Amino acid sequence: MVWIRKRFIVYAVLIAAALVLSGIGSEFSLSGLLDQSNTIDFIRENFASLQWNLMPYLLEQSLITLSVAFLGTFAALLIALPVSLLAAENTSRSRAGFYGIRSFLSLVRSIPEIVFGLVFVASLGLGPFAALLAIFFHNVSVLGKLIAELVESSDKGPQEAMMSVGAGRRAGQIFSILPQIWPNVLSHYFYRFEVAIRTSLVLGMIGGGGLGQSLINYYNSFAYESMATAIVLIMVMVIIVDVTGGIVRKRVI
Numbered sequence: 001m002v003w004i005r006k007r008f009i010v011y012a013v014l015i016a017a018a019l020v021l022s023g024i025g026s027e028f029s030l031s032g033l034l035d036q037s038n039t040i041d042f043i044r045e046n047f048a049s050l051q052w053n054l055m056p057y058l059l060e061q062s063l064i065t066l067s068v069a070f071l072g073t074f075a076a077l078l079i080a081l082p083v084s085l086l087a088a089e090n091t092s093r094s095r096a097g098f099y100g101i102r103s104f105l106s107l108v109r110s111i112p113e114i115v116f117g118l119v120f121v122a123s124l125g126l127g128p129f130a131a132l133l134a135i136f137f138h139n140v141s142v143l144g145k146l147i148a149e150l151v152e153s154s155d156k157g158p159q160e161a162m163m164s165v166g167a168g169r170r171a172g173q174i175f176s177i178l179p180q181i182w183p184n185v186l187s188h189y190f191y192r193f194e195v196a197i198r199t200s201l202v203l204g205m206i207g208g209g210g211l212g213q214s215l216i217n218y219y220n221s222f223a224y225e226s227m228a229t230a231i232v233l234i235m236v237m238v239i240i241v242d243v244t245g246g247i248v249r250k251r252v253i
Contacts, residue, residue, distance in 0.1 A: 046228040054226055058214060058233050065210035066237070068128045068203075069196035072135030077189050079140050084147035091151055091177070102148075109141035117203040131208030135196050146188045150181040190245040197241055201234060211237075 022028075085091045087105055092098035116134035124130050154177045204212020211230060218227035 042224070043228075046224040047232070049225050050229045050232060051226045052229070054229050055233070058211065058230055061209075061211040061214050062233060062237050064128050065197065065200045065204065065212065066241075068132045068135065068200045068208070068210060069193060072132045072200075073139050073189065073193045073196045076136050076139035076143055076192075077185075080143035080147055081185075083140070083144045084151055087144055087148035088151035090154075090156070102145075105141045105144045105148075108137060109145065111138070113138045113199045114202060114206065117206050117208055121207040126207040126209070128204075128209035131200050131203035131210070134203055134208070135199060138199075139192050139196065143188060143192060147181070147185055150184050151177055154180045187249060190249055194238075194241055194245055197238060 083101065083105070086093070086097060087101040089098055092101070113134045116137055117131055120130035120133045124133075200208065200210055201212035201215070204210040204214070205216040207213065211234060215227060215230045215234070218224070218230060
């Protein structure tokens with residue numbers, strides 16, 4: 001018990017030191033946190049007079065944002081499914097292939113979408129296609145890892161039963177494992193789709209088109225009332241997608 005108490009004290013000291021250093025590095029200010037009068041004034045001045053005449057244009061841009069998020073995530077799922085079988089320890093063809101695919105997925109996953117976006121905007125030019133590729137590559141690695149972990153945790157019984165009646169190794173894996181994990185695969189997909197919508201907004205701010213680009217343009221031109229209108233539309237869009245995703249998950253899963 002004495003050793004446990006000492007270890008607890010060491011952990012507490014380390015966490016406290018990390019909090020202090022983080023506060024210094026982030027320039028945390030308690031007075032600034034409590035005094036939000038300027039923020040309240042900004043919200044009251046700009047959100048009280050929304051530019052409703054911009055709504056048709058902003059709705060068009062929001063469709064671009066949704067299209068980028070949906071297509072990028074859906075295409076990533078199609079690639080991640082077969083890749084996950086190679087990245088799962090119980091379905092990989094070899095140990096070398098298992099570690100190679102897992103290492104590659106980890107490498108790609110370590111690169112944030114915004115970094116991919118900067119690379120593709122610089123190489124391909126401005127537009128939503130650069131944001132689409134950024135979301136696609138990052139989500140292939142994320143979904144590949146998540147689905148591979150589902151494959152590894154699947155029940156071996158159905159696979160052994162299929163192989164005992166003459167099914168091939170790969171066919172047995174697909175038709176015995178996929179039905180088990182499919183509800184969780186869909187759950188992961190819908191979650192990544194919701195994340196991709198928020199990501200596509202950020203990518204739009206660096207030239208990826210869509211609603212994010214309109215938002216940053218209004219910000220740079222000090223058109224704060226127009227920016228507030230775009231923010232309200234973003235909030236409504238994210239809420240609708242979250243609710244819709246929840247309904248679909250309940251019906252499908």
